[in-house]
Amino acid sequence: MDTDHRPQTDGAVVAPDADAPPAAPPRIDCRDIRVFYGATQAIHNVSMSFPDRAVTALIGPSGCGKSTFLRCLNRMNDTIENCRVEGQILMDGQDINDHSIDAVLLRSRVGMVFQKPNPFPKSIYDNIAYGPRIHGLASGREDLDAIVEKSLRRAGLWEEVKDRLQAPGTSLSGGQQQRLCIARAIAVRPEVILMDEPCSALDPVATARIEELIDELRKRYCIVIVTHSMQQAARVSQRTAFFHLGNLIEMGETEQIFTNPREKRTEDYITGRYG
Amino acid sequence: MTDPAASAFSTPDALKRLKRRRAADVRFRLYGMGAIFLALGALVLLAMSIGAQAVSAATYHVVRYDITLDPAVITPPGEETPEEIARNVDGFWELLRDNLLATFPEANKDRAARMEVSEFVTRLAVLPTAKRVASQPQLLGNAITLKAPLNDDLDLYLKGQAFAERRVGTGAISGVLPQDDGSAQIEGQGAFAPIKTAMMTLEADGINLSEASVLLTSGSSTGRLHDIQSDSASIELLTGTLEAFQGSSATARIIALPEAQRVISDQQIAWTLALKDMDRISRVPRWSLLTNSDSTYPELAGGLAALVGSLFTMLVTALVAIPIGILAAVYLEEFAPKNRLTDFIEVNINNLAAVPSIVFGLLGAAVYINFLGMPRSAPLVGGLVLALMTFPVVIIAARAALKAVPPSVRSGALAIGASQMQTVFHHVVPLAAPGIFTGAILGMARALGETAPLLLIGMVAFVGDVPTSPTDESTVMPVLIYTWSNNAERAWEPMTSAMIVILLAVLLLMNGLVVFLRRKYERRW
Amino acid sequence: MSDHIVSAYSDELDKLSSDIMRMGGIVETMIADSCRALATNDPVLAKEVIARDPQVDMIEAEVEKQIVSLIARRQPMGHDLRMILSALKTSNELERIGDLSKNIAKRALRLDDFVSAEMRNAILRMSRPVARQLNEVLDAYASSNSVLAKNVWSSDDDIDQHYNAVFREMVTYLIEDPRRISAGAHMLFIAKNLERIGDHCTNIAEFVYYQAVGEYLSTMDRPKLDQV
Structure with missing residues (x-):
């Protein structure tokens, strides 16, 4: 089998997903990313780009570095001691690891949703309003109300919570909490949303809601999702990248990765064989 | 063994092991409960010993005095400013002592008796009254009622914590015969037999009554008994009148502890009982524990x-x-x-x-x-x-x-x-x-x-x-x-x-x- | 390819493969035997071929059931997904081949005495490359060999050429003796059946190729002769 053949260049392959025109410039472009925890190298020279208005799924076995890589994109690795990131991550042509870029501002452009729904122990309203408040995005009370409503609407939660905005965020169900966290991320007007296994703590119905939401959000944002569920990656993403032992093994259109991976290690992983 | 499922539950070996495991379980629970009871017991013991003591200190006895604020005593010439009045503790105290002396004329008989009366109230107990009068000079010359704490030893006596005392009722006293030496002979058919019986019982318990005081009280009057027979006794009046005993059934108090070894005398006991009979002593909550500061006198001390x-x-x-x-x-x-x-x-x-x-x-x-x-x-x-x-x-x-x-x-x-x-x-x-x-x-x-x-x-x-x-x-x-x-x-x-x-x-x-x-x-x- | 972590999954896929191979084996004998029965005018053999068809249908139904269960329970991905899909389609094709063979056997029973030995031999000649075609494509299936599959796929025009030759030969025989018209018509249908079997083999070759490589063989690229 030949490797490194992008489907676009292979005439025999059917046309890629029409929703994600490959011509669009990438939202984030990573070049030669290396991550070290102390002396151990967790990510080995990963280069990949993330197209705008599309979902990219990162899959791979536990400890393969996909979450670590995801956390490079909003510099959450800064908060971990001994963690060192090398290489370039370009957003609008600027390296986000550059000293001139403050992680706090970066994170307002690159939102993140976590594995376990982690709403703040505050009211639903304050959960959403917190971000716009600290970033000074709202000019007044009405403005803030509008942002809260818009964010909740986009997260598909407005109808469920509009009558109890002052109830604590933790009183919602797990799936609603996760959508609240997504709304919270949306409220600071990011361009990229990172999701670290957002459905691993949810039941299938709540998972389906989130997936539906992701599909909706992809029309506006560049979404990168780490997931353990290959079916989920197959369902929600347009592009899929397979990580193994800190290496990017293969990246391609989701359909191709799941029906006809180029690499044996990808094949073994997605079909559930001994790696 | 025909049924393998049943056998797994019932082999003697398994049952024996199970019994041992159960026993270990029960033992552990018992240890745990024992530990909790021990801890609780210690706590209860502490609470009881301290609580029982504290309860007696939660109340104390105060004596009511109806006095007239005599300006001559309180504001002697040259000491008329409020500050001087407030400082004139001795003057106020004198009023109280004089009030007691008036109540108990027998206390005037000698210096020793006056000393005993003066121990009823500590001087500092009148300080709040002095301050009150100093701030309200219009009270001068008026009659006021004030309550002052009873001496701590008498307080303990009234609470029954000072020393052992046996109380017995006497029969009807039919005659009181005053004698020349100031004492009197009192009589009554079998009136004092209960006292004799009680004293015999006490002696039988090994209590030495050789120097015991036997006080007989009727109303506000109290006297000390000597030569106690079943039908008669000699009484030495401590306070009140002999007439009070005529025809009454009195109460006798047998105090084994010799008077010389006590901090309070028979005379003081007699007066205290008299004040109590006059309803001038009342037991009240000791708020002073929270409102007073430290003092060398326990009845005044607070935290x-x-x-x-x-x-x-x-x-x-x-x-x-x-x-x-x-x-x-x-x-x-x-x-x-x-x-x-x-x-x-x-x-x-x-x-x-x-x-x-x-x-x-x-x-x-x-x-x-x-x-x-x-x-x-x-x-x-x-x-x-x-x-x-x-x-x-x-x-x-x-x-x-x-x-x-x-x-x-x-x-x-x-x-x-x-x-x-x-x-x-x-x-x-x-x-x-x-x-x-x-x-x-x-x-x-x-x-x-x-x-x-x-x-x-x-x-x-x-x-x-x-x-x-x-x-x-x-x-x-x-x-x-x-x-x-x-x-x-x-x-x-x-x-x-x-x-x-x-x-x-x-x-x-x-x-x-x-x-x-x-x-x-x-x-x- | 190494085994699945869930060994029952591997076992189920193996069972599927072997069922397809078993089906292929039966269908192979049906083609050979029906043509032999025709060539040697052996009605017993022809009836025996007809009797084998329900067995093929049964295996096909079973394969379909297995595949539904595999998709529902294992959510196959990658090579497994392609293998299962191609098995589903292959079993369909094999069933069709079985039907066509049965049809040949039925027609063999209907032939009257006006059929000449030449006519029988012409069919027998044509049946050989078809049987080989099926044999090869089953080999390709068994070994998941994309090269072999592509060979089968591109050699379909041989069959077509054979068919055209047999067609012309039959027409000649009919012109010679109009009494043979009834039998000749049967013969033409039999030849057509064989040609159809070749097409089905081509389809199977496409599935094998897809299963092995993950890409589709485009029908446009196939060398094709003009159709009759």
């Missing part, structure tokens, strides 16, 4: 000064230890890099929490008093010493509370672009607050009960005045308890217990506050 001293001390401790402790904990937990230096600091904070408290006292005496020249015996210094002792506890508790905040809260806040300080102070600290304050209050409670370090910085001094600022001379409640427990008079014993109960109540209040805060603000996440 107000110590309570306020404790309050000032705790205020200083809280203002120093809590902010320093919390800030240090937040910095160490949330901001400081994890390296050898911070490990070293952490170990030493833990060590500091384990240092015996008296060492902090020595340190305080050396640094604050000798080196920095701060005032001795002041809550300021005490508070600083206790703060030194408390803040490691606060740090440890606060760090534990901060550690318990799930990291997902931090990452959630960081991920939407909160700075580290915003993350910590908007999200982490509020979540940890109940835990932090629990630690702080428990630390404060420990400081509140601390005695040893305060002894070394001179807070053990006698303090009669309520401190008005943290730099005033003061003492604190546990030290007051320590001081009182060293006092000789019997009456201090229940007072000490009562003070302990007050201290425990304050501590319980603080612990209750902890529980309340936890319940109210603890969040599930």
Whole structure:
């Protein structure tokens, strides 16, 4: 089998997903990313780009570095001691690891949703309003109300919570909490949303809601999702990248990765064989 | 064995093992229950021994006096200003003594008797009245009613805690025959047989009655009995009238303890009983425990000064230890890099929490008093010493509370672009607050009960005045308890217990506050 | 390829493969035997071929059931997904081949005495490359060999050429003796059946190729002769 053949260049392959025109410039472009925890190298020279208005799924076995890589994109690795990131991550042509870029501002452009729904122990309203408040995005009370409503609407939660905005965020169900966290991320007007296994703590119905939401959000944002569920990656993403032992093994259109991976290690992983 | 499923449940080997396992289970439960009963028993024992003592100190006896504020006594010429009136304790006291002398004319007979009357009320007991009159001069010349605490020994006697006393009723007394020597012969058919019987019983119990006093009381009159026969006895009248005994059934009190070995005389007992019969003695709650300051007289002593001293001390401790402790904990937990230096600091904070408290006292005496020249015996210094002792506890508790905040809260806040300080102070600290304050209050409670370090910085001094600022001379409640427990008079014993109960109540209040805060603000996440 | 972590999954896929191979084996004998029965005018053999068809249908139904269960329970991905899909389609094709063979056997029973030995031999000649075609494509299936599959796929025009030759030959025989018209018509249908079997083999070759490589063989690229 030949490797490194992008489907676009292979005439025999059917046309890629029409929703994600490959011509669009990438939202984030990573070049030669290396991550070290102390002396151990967790990510080995990963280069990949993330197209705008599309979902990219990162899959791979536990400890393969996909979450670590995801956390490079909003510099959450800064908060971990001994963690060192090398290489370039370009957003609008600027390296986000550059000293001139403050992680706090970066994170307002690159939102993140976590594995376990982690709403703040505050009211639903304050959960959403917190971000716009600290970033000074709202000019007044009405403005803030509008942002809260818009964010909740986009997260598909407005109808469920509009009558109890002052109830604590933790009183919602797990799936609603996760959508609240997504709304919270949306409220600071990011361009990229990172999701670290957002459905691993949810039941299938709540998972389906989130997936539906992701599909909706992809029309506006560049979404990168780490997931353990290959079916989920197959369902929600347009592009899929397979990580193994800190290496990017293969990246391609989701359909191709799941029906006809180029690499044996990808094949073994997605079909559930001994790696 | 035909059925393999049944056999797995019923092999003798398995059953034997099962029995052993069950037995171990039951044994362990019994040990646990035993431990709990032991702990509870110790607690009940403590509560009972202290509580029983404290209850008797919770009330005391006061004597009512109806006196006229004679200006001649209260404002002798040249001493008429309110300040002088307030200072004229002797004058007021004289009015009370004269009132008693008027009530008991027999007390005028000699100096010794007058001395015995004057022991009824301590001079300082009239101080509140003196101050009241000084502020309201229009009262001068008027009749007022005032109540003053009874002497502590007589108080204990009335509570039945002074010495053993056997009370018996006599039969009807038919005749009273005054004799030449001032005594009288009283008669009654078999009237005194109960006394004889009671004395025989007491002697049979091995009690020496050779110097015992037998007091006979009828109404306000009391006399001492001699030559007791079943039908007659000789009575030596102590107070009241002989007529009172005519035709009455009196009460006899057999006091085995010789008068010479008692702090109160038969005469004083007689007067006390008379006052009680006149309804001039009443038992009232001893609020003075909370409203008075320390005194050398137990009936006047109270814990107000110590309570306020404790309050000032705790205020200083809280203002120093809590902010320093919390800030240090937040910095160490949330901001400081994890390296050898911070490990070293952490170990030493833990060590500091384990240092015996008296060492902090020595340190305080050396640094604050000798080196920095701060005032001795002041809550300021005490508070600083206790703060030194408390803040490691606060740090440890606060760090534990901060550690318990799930990291997902931090990452959630960081991920939407909160700075580290915003993350910590908007999200982490509020979540940890109940835990932090629990630690702080428990630390404060420990400081509140601390005695040893305060002894070394001179807070053990006698303090009669309520401190008005943290730099005033003061003492604190546990030290007051320590001081009182060293006092000789019997009456201090229940007072000490009562003070302990007050201290425990304050501590319980603080612990209750902890529980309340936890319940109210603890969040599930 | 290494085994699945869930060994039952591997076992189920193996069972599927072997069922397809078993089906292929039966269909192979049906083609050979029906043509032999025709060539040797052996009605017993022809009836025996007809009797084998329900067995093929049964295996096909079973394969379909297995595949539904595999998709529902294992959510196959990658090579497994392609293998299962191609098995589903292959079993369909094999069933069709079985039907066509049965049809040949039925027609063999209907032939009257006017059929000449030449006519029978012409069919037998044509049946050989068809049987080989099926044999090869089953080999390719068994070994998941994309090269072999592509060979089968591109050699379909041989069959077509054979068919055209047989067609012309039959027409010649009919012109010679109009009494043979009835039998000749049967013969033409039999030849057409064989040609159809070749097409089905081509389809199977496409599935094998897809299963092995993951890409589709485009029908446009296939060398094709003009159709009759």
